[in-house]
Amino acid sequence: CGIRTDFLDYTVDRSPYKQGKFLPGTHIPIFPPEEIWETRPTYLFILPWNLKDEIMDQMAGIRDWGGQFIVPIPEVRIY
Structure with a gap:
């Protein structure tokens, strides 16, 4: 790809x-x-979309430095 x-x-x-x-x-x-x-990345790209809630909870601290989550499936969303 x-x-x-x-x-x-x-x-x-x-x-x-x-x-x-x-x-x-x-x-x-x-x-x-x-x-x-x-x-300290600006974006955390979450590929296993079915685990996004669990991963976002585990990695919530990235927001302390302004980090955001990108989930590309089923449609691209930034959290």
């Missing part, structure tokens, strides 16, 4: 088995969620 590091700097996953690897077909690294607090 053409998504590379020029669009996403990195992704995060709670699974230690995925951390330190890359998303298939890209060169986008997978880090533990703590990376978010270290890099």
Whole structure:
């Protein structure tokens, strides 16, 4: 689908088995969620839309620095 590091700097996953690897077909690294607090991104792109409420609750602290959530499915929404 053409998504590379020029669009996403990195992704995060709670699974230690995925951390330190890359998303298939890209060169986008997978880090533990703590990376978010270290890099303070402006936007957090949530791909598993069915878990958006849970993820937004867990990551609510990004709003402290003005961060927002983007959920692209079923339609693009910014929270």
